[in-house]
Amino acid sequence: MDDRTGVAPRRSSWRRRVQRLREQWRTVVVLTVMWLLLWGDLSWGNVVAGAALAVVVVTVLPLPSIGTHATLRPWPLLVLVARFVADLVVASFQVAWQAVWPGPQPRGGVVAVPLRTTSDVFFTTIAELSALVPGSLVIEADRDRATLYLHVLDLAVSGGADAVRERTRKLEERVLRAFAEKDELRRTGLLDGGEAASAGAAAAGEETR
Amino acid sequence: MEDQGFWVTVADVVAAVCLLLGAFFSFSAGVGVLRFGNLLARMHAVAKPQVLGLILLLTGVALRLHSWPATTMLALVVIFQLLTSPVAAHMVGRAGIRTGKVSENDLEVDELTNPPR
Helix, strand or coil: CCHHHHHHHHHHHHHHHHHHHHHCHHHHHHHHHHHHHHHCCCCHHHHHHHHHHHHHHHHHCCCCCCCCCECCCHHHHHHHHHHHHHHHHHHHHHHHHHHHCCCCCCCEEEEEEECCCCCHHHHHHHHHHHHHCCCEEEEEEECCCCEEEEEECCHHHHCHHHHHHHHHHHHHHHHHHHHECHHHHHHCCCCCHHHHHHHHHHHHHHHHC | CHHHHHHHHHHHHHHHHHHHHHHHHHHHHHHHHHHCCCHHHHHHHHHCHHHHHHHHHHHHHHHHHCCHHHHHHHHHHHHHHHHHHHHHHHHHHHHHHHCCCCCHHHEEEECCCCCCC
16 A cells, blocks of 8 residues: 555565465465365366465464474374273273162262472363263363362262372373474483483383383 | 276265164264263264264265266265264363353362372
8 A cells, every 4th residue: 555654564564474384384285185085086177276375374364383393203202192092992881881770879079189380281181081981070270370170070980089190190191202392301300311211111011001 | 988987886885884784873972962971072972982983984975976076065065064063062072061050079180289299
């Protein structure tokens, strides 16, 4: 519009958009893959259309980047996924059985689980994973104190409040070992020189058994 | 030719098992909603067996359909189910707690109102 005042801000806003695209290229990739899955057909037309749409979505409906201070370790990730699937199956049967079998009503309770991580991404991941496993329901997440409040369907079956806390902290450990960078591991006390590392390796071995 | 027929049979049997198990989980969710006595216990019944139940049902459907476009669509349904169902359960549970719909008598321990130690 205005020759002098209009150009500079516009260029900087363009620069910001390009910058955002560069930061959020993973989002573009994920959106494109989703588009391909929706069409269920891998063709150049679909890839180009999906990528174009993804770029439009990222630039027109911008979301702030979630600081991605994360890595990916294949073996711990496998352990995490395997344990998650096992927990999901076992707990699904427990809850289904409690629903169908005529017996006394389950006695539940709300358990506070203080976590070690302060990262929003990991906090969300842990909340999401523990909410997916039947028998526990996230009813409050205190971000400032990094505490999850879980409602447990049947405290007796779950082994009491301390067992729930212990299990959730084990889950946290698996998530951090799979995704967290070394700094985060050190900060949460999961990586304290040789002794803790070998203890961690022993624990990892125990989990895979 | 016969070999292929064998694998189709295997896929069909696995699909049948998946469909039956998935149906059982969905059924148990319905029964749980009726039987459980309070809001939070009901949320467990609604949100949870349904996750595995739906995955099993859709796996069964995918095994029967033998079609890639349908399978990728079903995979998307599972992904979004996994992402959204905990959030829905969380919102209902939290709203229930905050508006006082959860009686203290229904909770064995309540560390939200009585923090430990």
